[in-house]
Amino acid sequence: MARKQLKNRRESPSDPKDTAGKMADAVSYLCQVAAEEGFGGVLPDLFEARDKLQRIADADDPPAGGNC
Numbered sequence: 001m002a003r004k005q006l007k008n009r010r011e012s013p014s015d016p017k018d019t020a021g022k023m024a025d026a027v028s029y030l031c032q033v034a035a036e037e038g039f040g041g042v043l044p045d046l047f048e049a050r051d052k053l054q055r056i057a058d059a060d061d062p063p064a065g066g067n068c
Contacts, residue, residue, distance in 0.1 A: 021057035024050050 027050040034042050 017057050017059070020053045024053035024057055027053060 027046055031043060031046045031050065034040070034046060
């Protein structure tokens, strides 16, 4: 899938740890919605993604880039 260009994208590079923390928060919200709407089958995968993002946010060294 091609990546869609965001209109209001910041010009300065973002902090990877900050971005990972925000993504972990977003996935936490998805976990809540999935549970409320009966999509329990995806919860283990969402929890795994959330935990991985949180570990990145909490790490002393940010990720070097590349694949997940």
